[in-house]
Amino acid sequence: xxxxxxxxxxxxxxxxxxxxxxxxAGFEANPNQPLMRDKVVASLFFEPSTRTRLxxxxxxxxxxxxxxxxxxxxxSSTTKGESxxxxxxxxxxxxxxxxxxxxxxxxxxxxxxxSRVPVINAGDGANQHPTQTLLDLYSIQKTQGxxxxxxxxxxxxxxYGRTVHSLLMALSHFNPTFFFVAPKEMSMPREYKRFLxxxxxxxxxxxxxxxxxxxxxxxxTRVQKERFxxxxxxxxxxxxxVLKNAMLNNTKDNLRVLHPLPxxxxxxxxxxxxxxxxxxxxxENGVYTRMGIIAAIMGLK
Amino acid sequence: xxxxxxxxxxxxxxxxxxxHIPAASLFDVITILGLDKISNQTTFGANLDSQKFGKKAIxxxxxxxxxxxxxNKISLVAPHAxxxxxxxxxxxxxxxxxxxxxxxxxxxCFNPKCITNSEAIVTRFKVEDKVELALKCHYCEKITSRxxxxxx
Numbered sequence: 001x002x003x004x005x006x007x008x009x010x011x012x013x014x015x016x017x018x019x020x021x022x023x024x025a026g027f028e029a030n031p032n033q034p035l036m037r038d039k040v041v042a043s044l045f046f047e048p049s050t051r052t053r054l055x056x057x058x059x060x061x062x063x064x065x066x067x068x069x070x071x072x073x074x075x076s077s078t079t080k081g082e083s084x085x086x087x088x089x090x091x092x093x094x095x096x097x098x099x100x101x102x103x104x105x106x107x108x109x110x111x112x113x114x115s116r117v118p119v120i121n122a123g124d125g126a127n128q129h130p131t132q133t134l135l136d137l138y139s140i141q142k143t144q145g146x147x148x149x150x151x152x153x154x155x156x157x158x159x160y161g162r163t164v165h166s167l168l169m170a171l172s173h174f175n176p177t178f179f180f181v182a183p184k185e186m187s188m189p190r191e192y193k194r195f196l197x198x199x200x201x202x203x204x205x206x207x208x209x210x211x212x213x214x215x216x217x218x219x220x221t222r223v224q225k226e227r228f229x230x231x232x233x234x235x236x237x238x239x240x241x242v243l244k245n246a247m248l249n250n251t252k253d254n255l256r257v258l259h260p261l262p263x264x265x266x267x268x269x270x271x272x273x274x275x276x277x278x279x280x281x282x283x284e285n286g287v288y289t290r291m292g293i294i295a296a297i298m299g300l301k
Numbered sequence: 302x303x304x305x306x307x308x309x310x311x312x313x314x315x316x317x318x319x320x321h322i323p324a325a326s327l328f329d330v331i332t333i334l335g336l337d338k339i340s341n342q343t344t345f346g347a348n349l350d351s352q353k354f355g356k357k358a359i360x361x362x363x364x365x366x367x368x369x370x371x372x373n374k375i376s377l378v379a380p381h382a383x384x385x386x387x388x389x390x391x392x393x394x395x396x397x398x399x400x401x402x403x404x405x406x407x408x409x410c411f412n413p414k415c416i417t418n419s420e421a422i423v424t425r426f427k428v429e430d431k432v433e434l435a436l437k438c439h440y441c442e443k444i445t446s447r448x449x450x451x452x453x
Contacts, residue, residue: 008442084419085420085422103414104414104415104416104419105414105416105440105441105442105443106417106438106439106440106442107416109416110416110422125441126414127441127443230376
């Protein structure tokens with residue numbers, strides 16, 4: 001992982017993933033380790049994203065690094081028509097590491113080819129968001145004690161959900177069983193089901209939440225109105241995928257509810273007080289996971 | 302004899318004949334192989350009758366012989382093309398085209414949000430399925446299928 005960019009979750013092997021989780025745990029135990037005190041990190045957010053950006057910048061700061069960058073393309077020379085290539089070439093001469101979020105897919109891969117320093121993809125359009133997947137895995141491992149042999153229920157927009165696709169691919173190393181709960185319009189795309197079939201990983205599809213009493217992890221995502229071609233269909237299904245506290249009554253003690261956030265109405269506020277609600281700690285885990293990723297890439301651990 | 306009657310494009314002494322190009326793909330093949338820019342004597346036949354495939358096109362390029370990698374690029378638009386290598390008016394070799402494992406620089410990524418459609422980047426695809434054409438973009442990771450395929 002040292003000196004290599006992280007663009008896609010498939011860039012990391014099973015061992016790489018486990019190593020990152022190990023590092024994350026170390027940083028959670030001891031968050032202020034100024035290993036990067038002589039380094040400069042560029043935080044290039046061509047598209048606004050408060051949570052990911054603040055999470056990364058916190059990680060950079062806790063590692064003691066100095067941070068340069070921008071949080072919006074309108075405050076960069078993109079407004080003058082500067083190409084991504086030129087921006088990256090310039091910044092890679094200033095900084096030791098680049099963290100980038102960009103609205104166009106493939107932008108991070110391209111940036112890693114133009115840059116002299118490693119690039120971490122903080123989200124390229126609807127394509128990849130590997131650090132989210134790693135923090136999701138860290139959260140799962142922390143709460144379940146393991147990543148192996150788990151029952152994972154994924155709910156909501158499984159068609160466009162970048163995070164569920166990526167999590168599915170990463171968990172495939174660990175012998176999972178998947179349950180997909182989504183409206184027909186948003187069901188898990190064929191290529192991912194084919195991927196699971198080829199690996200012999202069992203999955204079940206259902207249109208309603210139904211029985212989640214065997215689940216270890218409940219991963220909620222937002223069903224977006226704008227994705228539906230028929231607004232009446234949206235109205236009909238929108239409440240089917242909402243989690244309410246009562247629905248957690250017969251679930252396993254170790255069940256945890258995850259959500260990449262921001263949450264709108266898919267997790268009712270009455271769930272927040274339930275000890276099984278884990279989505280805010282999940283976001284906090286993002287800082288430690290990102291510290292682990294940065295440390296691994298910079299060869300500091 | 303029957304073959305001679307049907308031959309609507311004249312023979313060449315030395316060079317390459319590319320036959321069984323779908324009629325609609327002729328100009329894509331010309332562009333892919335850069336035939337619009339070379340100075341060799343070239344003959345094109347379009348919308349000729351084909352026994353097997355309906356309407357076909359044929360290209361004859363005098364004194365030009367293509368490397369395998371170069372000619373295989375046309376497999377995207379002419380998967381059943383047949384090459385005849387000609388020396389002294391004789392066919393000395395016949396070849397099929399095969400779809401390579403990687404396609405560089407000739408096809409467009411169908412995803413409008415792919416970075417390759419916004420910046421000057423040479424496209425790169427991994428061929429995931431050679432039968433039902435599936436080109437996976439090296440950058441945006443989306444798959445361009447045969448229906449969506451456009452040449453650059």
